[in-house]
Amino acid sequence: MPVRPTRNPGSQSALRLSNQQRILSNLVSSGPTTQADIARNTGLSNATVSNIVKVLVERGLVSTSPTTSSGRRAQLVSLKSTDGAVSVGIDFGRRHVRIIVATVDYRVIGEKDVEIPLGYTAAEALDIAANLLTSTLLQAGVQRSAVLGVGVGVPGPIDSRTGTVVKGAILPEWVGVTVRMVEESFELPVYLENDANLGALAESTWGPHAGTPTVVFIKVGTGIGAGLIFNGRPFLGHIGLTGEIGHTPIHEHGLLCRCGNRGCLETVASTAIMIDMLSRALDRPVRTRDIVRLVLAGDERAIRVVDDAGFAVGRSIAAIANLVNPHTIIVGGPLADLGEMLLSPIRRGLQRYAVPMIVETTELVMSSLGERAEALGGAALVLQHSGIHPTLS
Amino acid sequence: MPVRPTRNPGSQSALRLSNQQRILSNLVSSGPTTQADIARNTGLSNATVSNIVKVLVERGLVSTSPTTSSGRRAQLVSLKSTDGAVSVGIDFGRRHVRIIVATVDYRVIGEKDVEIPLGYTAAEALDIAANLLTSTLLQAGVQRSAVLGVGVGVPGPIDSRTGTVVKGAILPEWVGVTVRMVEESFELPVYLENDANLGALAESTWGPHAGTPTVVFIKVGTGIGAGLIFNGRPFLGHIGLTGEIGHTPIHEHGLLCRCGNRGCLETVASTAIMIDMLSRALDRPVRTRDIVRLVLAGDERAIRVVDDAGFAVGRSIAAIANLVNPHTIIVGGPLADLGEMLLSPIRRGLQRYAVPMIVETTELVMSSLGERAEALGGAALVLQHSGIHPTLS
CATH class of the missing domain: 3.30.420.40 (ATPase, nucleotide binding domain)
Incomplete structure (x- = not known):
């Protein structure tokens, strides 16, 4: 009887992603750590850690600095959190837009919501949200370059194959909106998700x-x-x-x-x-x-x-x-x-x-969490896509 | 706002299990491999690989033998499959018991089913199954010591906290039966599972x-x-x-x-x-x-x-x-x-x-898969609990 593969836990890209998440989780829980200690904590080889840290530096998620450990030269790896990296959640409802800004250690440092008229178009709502994003970051004292991404909730089903809002949405004006369109509006990486899914994520996070x-x-x-x-x-x-x-x-x-x-x-x-x-x-x-x-x-x-x-x-x-x-x-x-x-x-x-x-x-x-759930979930989604999970308080 | 942990992907025991599964998957897909090559293929350190291989040798899942690689001495790690390790699935129905014996590369090498009278007790059914197990292993030419475990399907809900068949079972005689009781009957490690769950596992495996x-x-x-x-x-x-x-x-x-x-x-x-x-x-x-x-x-x-x-x-x-x-x-x-x-x-x-x-x-x-699905699923369950997943044919 022929055997075909299940999702192979050993596939190269899944392995890379899993190794990356291990390293980020280790940094979140342990704070700045030398490459050698990361290798010890995760069971990964020094070469694997070094390669992944390079990728994370390029993506702006971590920074490295020279240090000494037991009298020898070493590379200290730090999460950019210390440099003020943040995640943003934005929730669109029938009559509101809500925004939440959170740090990589899951602290909320900015929050706003505005009421909007019934029957606005998706483009109008995105304009309102883009302005809200700019003013909230300004008030929180956060540079745009420090934003890891924006988790956006809409009250409708999202086809995960294409990142598009599909038929069945509560806001018919949103049907056909793609993650790409939202990214162009915010000029930031965007994760588009159904609002109930974000609510679930928020409840299991906060x-x-x-x-x-x-x-x-x-x-x-x-x-x-x-x-x-x-x-x-x-x-x-x-x-x-x-x-x-x-x-x-x-x-x-x-x-x-x-x-x-x-x-x-x-x-x-x-x-x-x-x-x-x-x-x-x-x-x-x-x-x-x-x-x-x-x-x-x-x-x-x-x-x-x-x-x-x-x-x-x-x-x-x-x-x-x-x-x-x-x-x-x-x-x-x-x-x-x-x-x-x-x-x-x-x-x-x-x-x-x-x-x-x-x-x-x-x-x-x-x-x-009440009406904050969906926007909180949006912020959590970005962090988790970056491999940053909440740790013990 | 306090943050409590989600299932921390970096927790030590989860990490160990995940590393173990990586090594076993690698052996299933690549065949006998040196410890150094396993480290290279998985991204794990040599020390991690060496520690886990020791545990797997103790559990009887792999064996090691000296070899040379690039002119240097090395340890070759082999899955015990080559020594004939097998997994057994047993499905109990209202009127039948079916058994399937499979190798670690998911080949069925033994299969039997018997009809049993309505209204038999769980103890009677377990006796019939224990005899069926002995005779099927004999016919397949497999030693009892080569059996990794037995995946047992029953038509009823299993409380996973206690491994006990609970109220709601199609066979009321089985309510209260525990995984421990089945292990005593078969004198082998047992995984007890609902029959529909095993059917699902079989369909996604074979x-x-x-x-x-x-x-x-x-x-x-x-x-x-x-x-x-x-x-x-x-x-x-x-x-x-x-x-x-x-x-x-x-x-x-x-x-x-x-x-x-x-x-x-x-x-x-x-x-x-x-x-x-x-x-x-x-x-x-x-x-x-x-x-x-x-x-x-x-x-x-x-x-x-x-x-x-x-x-x-x-x-x-x-x-x-x-x-x-x-x-x-x-x-x-x-x-x-x-x-x-x-x-x-x-x-x-x-x-x-x-x-x-x-x-x-x-x-x-x-x-x-018809009436074979549940027993096939039982055999697959044992293999997957041992970290052995099907690979490309």
Whole structure:
């Protein structure tokens, strides 16, 4: 029987990348280190360390300086962090742009957000973001040349083969936007990613769930999507279209969905449908923040809408938990301030439809990062692509 | 903001394991190699290679012999494969035990299966398997000491924290069985795993889908479960309970399920429910193999039962594809011989409920490994736990 290769752990480029990440991780955890000590700490040969350090110097990630060690001349390797290298995260929503600037040791040193009008084009939004980027770097006292890259979140699926926003995005204006277009706008290296994926990465990097290896982040907003962290890293599947849970069928003969099907989760539990129902019931325009306000004020109609939505989300979460058995499920998005008012019906749905042993061993919580999650995730994405992982505080 | 560790890629034990796997992979692909050449091929230092080779010699995985290289004395390291090391896979079903013996270069050199009566205890089944193991090794001319380990598949969830079969198993007699009990029965190292997980591993190791990094294997049998291969490796989630898709709700007010819920996928699409419906309709006892025979003979009742079941499976597969965006979905289990008769309604369900771009880019196929998949997966599991991955043929 013929045997074909699995992803060969010994392939040369995978090996190089893995060796590079080892060296960077070692520098993050140990601080400036001689080449000989890096070799000792990682098990790599001196020649391998020396070659990779050369590449990292060229990429501007580390610098070297002469020193002495046990009386002999040696090369001291330092992360450029000490020179102020930073990572930027930018999150685009339907009505906002948020930016976060973080150092290579995962400290946030700059943060801003602006509201933008509904229905702006992608080009207009990118202009606003480019200005926000310039002013935030200026305020934080950071040179543009110190930016390792920009992690950009958009509320839509990204085809990882081409780096393009594809059909299904909450902002139709963004369909067709490529990573190259965003790079031209920012004049910096860009990583383009779905917003729920960035939320998941942020939750597994910052806050109380940092370090949890298996996390599902559910963003309940105008659309509903999931971000997956498996074995400590973002999971993107075959072509980057993971977490498309908004179109799970809930009611066979329910409302028509923007995807062409009917009765999808989004027709029952998105903030868009909640706004639609409450605007009719109250006979005046309602916005997302009003949903939170009405529920917290005890409005029975708003409570019912959120309760039904939460139960449907919980039913979908049950199917997810049965399939991938996560350690922690985190609910985020603009309704996160509702806390138990939203989490309680979600928990009922999970308990009703998941396998009992999975219910017992899965942690279900509300996001503590709130609306900052996606931009934080963007900043983390850049750092992790540079092989810089968070270390013990 | 405090930063806590993600799974630190630089942690010492993870590094050691990763270095060990590099060295074993190198030996599998290059054959016997000197320690100096292993260091060159892997980028590891001579000291690291020497230490790891010592450990591998102690574990009986490799042997060393003196040689010369460029006129200098050197240590030649060889995989014990040349001495006939093997891996064993054993699959327990409701009515069968199957065994497969494979070499470290993934060649099958022994295979047997026996039918066993319904309702046997786990202890009885283990006795039968232990005898089968002894006779199969004898026929293949393999010493017991050459067996690296036994990968054992059972149709039930395994708690990976304790290595115990837990509630929800198709064979209730197996609940509470531990990896330790199986090891005592076989007197060999044992890896205990859910059968669908082993099917997934087999499909990504042997046959036309070998090397596919993201695979979902769906086993449709007395129960319905999924096995997941993510990034080329089995994905086990938080405590090993992945792929529990048999209890996805399909009909809100459907039949009561063995899990305590009602209307689950298994109440609509398992072979158990097909057998139940066809036995009533035909007024005589029907077995799994009869379902295949009746459908292929054109019996309209059997065709209808399989078609409805397939569509429900397809709907569940759509939710899976929307969530984890696999490259390939493979349908296995005892109905695999039905081919298009089962695959066609599954495809209709997938197309009806999955996001269009995911439908377009996901491959949906029938297993070509058939009833051998789980035992093949068991053998592959042992080899991969020893760091031995398949290479180019």
